[in-house]
Amino acid sequence: MKICRFFTENDEICQGLYDPARPGLARVIRGDILGEWEATDREVLISRWLPPVAPPVVYALGFSYGRHAAETGTAPPEDPVVFMKAVTSVIGHREAIVLPAAGPERVDYEGELAVVIARRAKNLTPETAMDCVFGYTCANDVSARDWQFERQKGQWTRGKGFDTFCPLGPFLVTRDEIPDPDRLAIRTLLNDRVMQDASTADMLYPVSFIVSALSQSTTLLPGTVILTGTPEGVGFTRQPPVFLREGDVVSITIEGLGTLSNPVVRERP
Numbered sequence: 001m002k003i004c005r006f007f008t009e010n011d012e013i014c015q016g017l018y019d020p021a022r023p024g025l026a027r028v029i030r031g032d033i034l035g036e037w038e039a040t041d042r043e044v045l046i047s048r049w050l051p052p053v054a055p056p057v058v059y060a061l062g063f064s065y066g067r068h069a070a071e072t073g074t075a076p077p078e079d080p081v082v083f084m085k086a087v088t089s090v091i092g093h094r095e096a097i098v099l100p101a102a103g104p105e106r107v108d109y110e111g112e113l114a115v116v117i118a119r120r121a122k123n124l125t126p127e128t129a130m131d132c133v134f135g136y137t138c139a140n141d142v143s144a145r146d147w148q149f150e151r152q153k154g155q156w157t158r159g160k161g162f163d164t165f166c167p168l169g170p171f172l173v174t175r176d177e178i179p180d181p182d183r184l185a186i187r188t189l190l191n192d193r194v195m196q197d198a199s200t201a202d203m204l205y206p207v208s209f210i211v212s213a214l215s216q217s218t219t220l221l222p223g224t225v226i227l228t229g230t231p232e233g234v235g236f237t238r239q240p241p242v243f244l245r246e247g248d249v250v251s252i253t254i255e256g257l258g259t260l261s262n263p264v265v266r267e268r269p
Contacts, residue, residue: 002171002258003033003135005092007048014044018171033172034118034134034222049093052137052172053116055225058085059214060112060141062156064229065202071237076204080213085141085227086161093170093260097142099246100162101267103151104144107244110230111188111196111252113181114139115207116172117224122215129211132220135174136181138252138260139227140167140188145236145243167250167262168225178256181207185255186231191248198231 002018004026016026017039024046031037062081063069069076091097099107118134147159178184181200188196205213210228214220235242244250248264 001174001177003029003052003174004046004169004171005050005052005054006046007050008044009047011047013050016044049095049170051090051092051168052170053168053223053225055087055090055116055223056221058087058090058166058225058227059083060085060160060227061210061229064204064210065198065231066204067198067202067232068230068234071232071234080205080210082214083156083160085157085166088163089142089161089166090225091164091167091262093167093262095167095262096164096265097140097167097244097250097262098162098164099244099264099266100144101269102162104147104159104162105243106145106236106241108143108145108235109188109190109195109244109250110141110143110234111186111254112139112141112227112230113184113186113200113207113254114168115181115211115226115228117211117220117222117226119222120219122219123217124212124215126206126208126212129208129215130175133175133207133211135172136178136254136257137168137172138170138254138257139225140250140252140260140262141227141230142166142244167260169260171258173257184257187253188233189251189253190242195235195242196231196233198233200228202231203228
């Protein structure tokens with residue numbers, strides 16, 4: 001199933017089932033998708049997309065693709081490199097990425113597979129971890145490189161946590177539709193130019209290992225979002241570097257999950 005979250009024409013926030021054969025429409029869901037719910041017969045027009053889930057926490061991995069680590073001059077890590085993004089950074093499909101007035105000038109894209117946790121879980125094994133996965137969505141780990149590497153002296157949270165720096169969507173695709181999340185094509189386009197073109201098969205860690213590792217001595221809450229890292233092709237490693245500018249459009253397509261697109265604007269002080 002493809003689940004979306006959106007505003008209707010009457011500014012009502014709804015969750016619904018999306019049928020690609022009926023674009024722009026969704027069947028309204030009654031209840032909590034992370035608990036008890038049912039799909040109704042009511043079909044409404046999607047007026048504005050919201051992120052498909054409102055996460056209580058967002059975890060993210062760095063250097064989880066070997067070739068991405070290599071392009072940054074970093075040795076592949078023995079254990080996952082984990083950081084967090086502010087929940088206030090989460091936005092939906094077609095919502096604008098805002099270049100902050102606070103000062104970042106080198107803002108980068110990172111197309112990623114995101115995992116959504118279904119239920120409260122802790123100390124999972126790789127063998128049991130997938131039972132706690134609700135589904136998957138496309139993500140963009142937007143990153144202010146100047147804050148990440150220079151102004152914050154290598155502490156990543158601030159440079160990756162500005163408002164609008166975590167686009168998710170457009171759909172939350174349930175686990176049953178994606179039998180092998182470790183073999184999905186992933187591509188990032190910037191203004192129709194291919195910037196990243198890879199597969200989740202290139203990840204250093206399978207999704208089951210990532211979920212298990214994050215759950216050790218740590219409770220994963222329902223709706224938790226895990227960004228699994230980005231492949232090679234990010235902007236700051238290019239010669240010359242490529243950073244986001246006002247008027248750009250970033251699109252991330254993952255096999256079976258759809259395409260997440262976001263325009264770029266500049267915040268006015």
